[in-house]
Amino acid sequence: MDNHKVIDGQFATKRVSQEGQEQEWIAQAKQGSQQAFFHLYEKHHKKIYALCWRMLADKDSAEDVCQEVFVVLWQKISNFRGESKFSTWLHSVATNVVLGHLRKQKNWLQRVFSIEDQGAGQESLQEASVELTDNSTLDELDKHISQLPERARLVFVLFAIEGYRHEEIAKMLKMAVGSSKSQYHRARTLLREWLSESDMVMGEITDES
Amino acid sequence: MSHNKEKLSVVLPLKVSEEVLSGRVANLSSEMKPERDLWSGIEHAINQKIQQPVNNQTKSNVVPVAWAASFIAAVLISWLTFSPQMQQKSQQELSASITEKPEATEQLVTFMQQNFQQQKKAMLVSFGQPNLTQLPQAMQQELAQLAAARKSIRQALLKDNNNVDLLNLLDFTQQQELKLLTQLYRQYQVI
Numbered sequence: 001m002d003n004h005k006v007i008d009g010q011f012a013t014k015r016v017s018q019e020g021q022e023q024e025w026i027a028q029a030k031q032g033s034q035q036a037f038f039h040l041y042e043k044h045h046k047k048i049y050a051l052c053w054r055m056l057a058d059k060d061s062a063e064d065v066c067q068e069v070f071v072v073l074w075q076k077i078s079n080f081r082g083e084s085k086f087s088t089w090l091h092s093v094a095t096n097v098v099l100g101h102l103r104k105q106k107n108w109l110q111r112v113f114s115i116e117d118q119g120a121g122q123e124s125l126q127e128a129s130v131e132l133t134d135n136s137t138l139d140e141l142d143k144h145i146s147q148l149p150e151r152a153r154l155v156f157v158l159f160a161i162e163g164y165r166h167e168e169i170a171k172m173l174k175m176a177v178g179s180s181k182s183q184y185h186r187a188r189t190l191l192r193e194w195l196s197e198s199d200m201v202m203g204e205i206t207d208e209s
Numbered sequence: 210m211s212h213n214k215e216k217l218s219v220v221l222p223l224k225v226s227e228e229v230l231s232g233r234v235a236n237l238s239s240e241m242k243p244e245r246d247l248w249s250g251i252e253h254a255i256n257q258k259i260q261q262p263v264n265n266q267t268k269s270n271v272v273p274v275a276w277a278a279s280f281i282a283a284v285l286i287s288w289l290t291f292s293p294q295m296q297q298k299s300q301q302e303l304s305a306s307i308t309e310k311p312e313a314t315e316q317l318v319t320f321m322q323q324n325f326q327q328q329k330k331a332m333l334v335s336f337g338q339p340n341l342t343q344l345p346q347a348m349q350q351e352l353a354q355l356a357a358a359r360k361s362i363r364q365a366l367l368k369d370n371n372n373v374d375l376l377n378l379l380d381f382t383q384q385q386e387l388k389l390l391t392q393l394y395r396q397y398q399v400i
Contacts, residue, residue: 045243049243188230
């Protein structure tokens with residue numbers, strides 16, 4: 001019991017010192033220290049990359065947008081006032097950058113291909129599921145998330161993984177709150193269906209002919 | 210009556226419940242490792258952002274010159290195309306007048322080319338001098354095709370120096386290249 005208290009105390013001390021260290025890096029990065037900013041990158045980039053990958057379902061785009069997130073972070077870090085946790089604030093910056101990227105990409109595609117039927121064009125973009133470059137090392141569920149239609153995928157990632165509320169998601173994705181909820185339901189139904197198919201089990205039946 | 214009892218192996222789907230799905234979502238890793246090194250690109254972009262105030266000074270000098278040059282080129286082309294004096298002249302007279310002074314067309318083409326290069330340079334400076342060789346192959350090819358088209362039109366103009374349509378086409382091709390660069394920058398602005 002006493003040993004547990006000592007171990008818990010050590011973890012708490014370590015966590016406090018890590019948070020203190022992070023605050024120091026943030027303060028130094030605000031002053032223009034690239035070294036401190038690199039430490040922040042080292043600490044957070046894998047989480048931000050995961051967010052980008054899950055929202056974009058494409059490795060190359062996720063890498064590019066993850067870079068963009070940290071460039072934007074460098075420009076905006078002085079806006080961080082410490083009112084929320086740094087990681088929470090960083091994730092909201094990242095989410096905005098990813099959504100901005102998706103909007104720009106759609107505008108670009110529409111301009112290049114001069115899509116006459118805007119409605120049909122948007123639908124096809126939203127519904128397109130993206131093939132991954134290499135998904136061999138991914139979790140089974142992540143592979144299925146990447147195959148979800150775009151809107152359902154975005155809502156699912158933002159709600160189930162990032163912890164946003166439907167009201168916030170609806171605002172971010174410019175949709176009704178009800179649509180956000182129905183897209184989330186659609187995503188869950190598809191995921192359960194696909195997981196059921198991939199979680200097949202071998203059974204035996206007796207043929208009495 | 211005898212029955213042949215045979216055991217068959219079959220694949221049975223397991224229905225994944227809401228609870229199972231929630232459990233698997235909760236167990237998803239919060240981290241993924243990118244395949245390539247991202248820091249070098251970020252560092253490069255950050256350093257360029259730091260240098261931008263210096264570049265902005267250059268830009269502020271170059272941009273007005275480029276705009277002025279662009280305006281003059283537009284006026285010249287409009288004058289060549291729509292001026293009443295020019296329209297009054299018959300095609301033969303126009304051909305004759307330009308044929309008499311082929312150096313005038315040559316000067317105009319050179320001026321348009323310089324003006325375009327200035328605009329392009331100003332644009333790239335304002336974009337923080339992006340490395341165009343890092344663009345996707347298809348985009349690089351598109352830019353190369355536009356540059357090749359510009360070159361061909363310019364050469365055709367020097368041979369057929371009374372062709373106003375070619376002059377317009379050259380202007381159009383230059384504008385398309387600038388538009389494409391702007392669009393590419395918006396799309397790939399991190400590089």
